[in-house]
Amino acid sequence: MIDFRSDTVTKPCAKMREIMFNAPLGDDVYGDDPSVNALEAFAAQCHGFASALFCSSGTQANLLALMAHCERGDEYICGQNAHNYKFEGGGAAVLGSIQPQPIENENDGSLCFEKIRAAIKLNDFHFANTRLLSLENTIGGKVLPLSYLAQAREFTHSHQLALHLDGARVYNAAVALEVDITEITKHFDSVSICLSKGLGAPVGSLLLGSVELINKARRWRKVLGGGMRQAGMLAAAGHYALEHNVTRLIDDHSNARYLAQRLNEIEGFHVDLTKDTTNMVYAHVSDTIDIHSLAQQLTVKGVLFSPNKTLRLVTHLGVNRADIELFIAELTAALHV
Template identity: 50%
Template sequence: MPQYTANTSPRGRVLADLRSDTVTQPCDQMRAAMAAAEVGDDVYGDDPSVNRMEASLAERLGKDAALFAPSGTQSNLLAMLAHCGRGEEVIAGGAYHVIRYEAAGASVLGGVALHALDVAADGALEADDITAAIKEDDSHHPISRLLSLENTHNGQAVSLPRMQAAVDAGRAAGLSLHLDGARFFNAITALGCAETALAGPFDTVSICLSKGLGAPIGSVLVGPKDLIARARRMRKMLGGGMRQAGVLAAAGLYALDNNVTRLAEDHARAEDLARHLSALELGDVSQNTNMVFLTPRPGLELSQLASHGIRTSAPEPALRLVLHRDITDAGFAATKAAFAAVA
């Protein structure tokens, strides 16, 4: 997302960076865990920290196996390439990350077609739309192979019944199922459900460690052993095989052990900020999990936030404000004061 060019207060300090939860940095305890990590060569499969993290996350989500990847984009790509052959098709939401923000990698690198569906207001795909999108067995069409869903979507935690209705439509047509769970733990926090309840209906799930969980890098793809084995081969082909990656896996393990339950704090702060912006009558305000969206009223000059030390992306047309663990109490107070000032 484009960001305002002036990003600091007059004293040159960024007091709060609300562009995304991807800006989080490792805390001292996470850095200590990284420094103490056991390492090996993960391409050979002998990095104990990577193996431990993969096994731990697979068990938590009720899957057979897992694969550590450098990014969520690569994790999703590996899933699509493992599920689909050339000339086959992924059905997904047109506003979902796999279609809008991943450079059509499955098409460019795997010869996989992408069929975009409209996304409902709650972030779900309608079961009838999924059924209508599935191609008949005809040589003129790609072969519908995979349904890819997303939770959360734009911060919205899609309800389990809505997810299940889409899954059922896909299963009825013989499709495989993938979940882009970049903010999977935000979803379960908002839904109040078990990890296995959200992951269970899907063959594969991609989990990001470097957003609200605060790890510096990495995502994990979980699923059946045969699919994960294919994804591991694809990871090597794409240059994603890492050597002594245990230092990164240690950060992921720390995040999974310590930073999941605290996501509720980000959600509560987002609710607080949304109430504050609404009271200031700055425009239309909505809030989902750790994200607040502001569609500013005409004439409101939000670029002034930068002079107060608040870093944001530019409105497109809504301003997205993402709360995360690196927003301090002082930074949050400065954020609220900055919006009051520009009002």
């Protein structure tokens, strides 16, 4: 199958599977898994943090960050489109007793500092305590500029707020900006990074932060049922992904631009080619096209995508130029049946 639904559908390569099979193991809840320990030490060092925690998912990593930064009855500010507000089941409120305060994202995915300032609560017992600003990079495939991240750091310092990054696809941002990952992560008090999207590991995310924050997050991970025992097989895959699958993300970005160009040639589909969204293509679909019927037809032909009037197609290590050409050919044929 050619799968454009998300970069979460990637599968480990043969070399990654071999490393997983041969990974030295121990009980991670006791701190005895050498492969988990190696991943956490490596990740902390290469991202510029004192400590790291291997988590089962990006959702878990973000929730642990929120629960480590905030206490019961505290509040975090984020965007209306933030994944840790909109797409993670309300975990901060449900499990952390933390109030989200979403504000509208700007067109480039950023948050307006004046709107953030207006959302910060007074030191008054009528209000939740505003403790944290959470940003996302990339967001909807869009890259936040380094200058904006520096402004966010200065803003949070001046307002005594912590700063968290949902960096599920932060390596896509770093590759697009052509900078070392630390040029992004250095601005934040904590960062979550997904290993199982474009980086190609089968499972897992990282949470990065200070020793104190990670120790707190580790306790909450256990409380939430996240102790994974002999997790080294998964950690070894994530370690391999960080060492071998970063620079190839540029291929995904190039393939996304090519896909956007080819899709724009088909009547009834429109992609704004002036917007660079790394490995994501957003196409407006004409009302004359039954996109749900089209998705069913292409599934039979071995092509998967999530039907919507604004169609999101995601490139990843499981999609190459030949796959894109086949998709365009099958899409064109289905439209002319």
